Amino acid sequence: MAIDPSADRPVYKQLADLIRARIEGGELRPGQRLPAESDYVAEFGISRDSVRRAMAMLRGEGLIVTELRGSRVREAGEAATVEIAPGTQVTARMPTEPERRQIGVAEGVPVLVITDPSGETRLLAADRTIVKAGDEG
């Protein structure tokens, strides 16, 4: 699998596809370190800009996390189950950056917005929470 700069699909998306396939195919396992940006630059002869765009894309999809020392495949992590009463509403959205820091959630992770029948809302990190509908409060 290689990258074709003359293809219709942008270089950075091709690289993201390639890495995504390696993650979903199990070639890159949860917790495993990804090659450095410079490795991809050297391997495919593309610019660092393109590599960084690809990484940003995968980060946005929640597939990888990036720290100063490199990126790694996100680990699923055990999610706690929260039971909710009938009439409770649930939706999700991306947190703003201040919220993200406050809740202590990584980039690329949505928050669950849980509104109970009284109108009170809770914000929970979607990667640490599974909401289960119960038959009573």
Next chain:
Amino acid sequence: MAIDPSADRPVYKQLADLIRARIEGGELRPGQRLPAESDYVAEFGISRDSVRRAMAMLRGEGLIVTELRGSRVREAGEAATVEIAPGTQVTARMPTEPERRQIGVAEGVPVLVITDPSGETRLLAADRTIVKAGDEG
């Protein structure tokens, strides 16, 4: 409010903060067109790169959508309510790009993963769906 290149917080984050505050403060209303990238370049004397990073950040937060003609504040849109039976589990995550296209959901919008007691799952766009726990199937 201005941007201080010598501040600790990066220029692009300062700009994102500024635009986010304008959105949350109602100065920029849902559906309203944002100034062009070049306007921000001129207004604050920063590079287009920094402006684009700020926009990407806000896009990732689901606050704005960007098209070829410019960016605008995302409109909430009427969300349909879906009732779920007791025992049904709900969580959320970001879709991968192929999923995003398949479901027809904009960038920056998470998907709700709904698993009924039999184990079957549904993917729904979180900005168009509110899940409501019912007291029976």
Next chain:
DNA sequence: ACGTATTTGTACGTATGTATC
């Protein structure tokens, strides 16, 4: 304790492509 190497973060520049008005 210190310097060095590695790696990502930020920020500037330039150029070309493409869609819209």
Next chain:
DNA sequence: AGATACATACGTACAAATACG
């Protein structure tokens, strides 16, 4: 056709955090 505006993609440079010897 021309102007506008965003998308992609290359380049460079320096800063900051971490890891290593």
